Amino acid sequence: MRQRDEFVEEMKAKLDAWNAEIDKLTAKARQASAEARVKYQEDIERLKKRQAETQLRLEELQYASEAAWETVRQGMEESWELMRKAFRDASSRFK
Incomplete structure (x- = not known):
């Protein structure tokens, strides 16, 4: 059971780190040109979808x-x- 708990905690920490990175990318997208912002938002939405799936798992x-x-x-x-x-x-x- 301990190995399981450690694995879950490790995954939670990694997911928290990804969430922080998504927030950084979102901030960066806000500073981009309108055309680039649309492309960045598409990427961010894909990331958020993956994040939600990973959270569910x-x-x-x-x-x-x-x-x-x-x-x-x-x-x-x-x-x-x-x-x-x-x-x-x-x-x-x-980049």
Whole structure:
């Protein structure tokens, strides 16, 4: 159970860090030209969608039974990887 709790806490911390990064990108988008802002907003919306999906997976993980733990953990890791890729892609366009 301790390993599970540590994993959940680690994922919460990572998600909080991503949320802070999304806020930074949002602030940066506000300073961009109107044309660029539209593109940035599209990226930010994709990130927020991934963030919401990852948050949902984290909640599922927290309440998963011991029998379902491994399956739900794998789903969380897959969701996390998709979020990381989306963030990397969006960040590269903000440079």
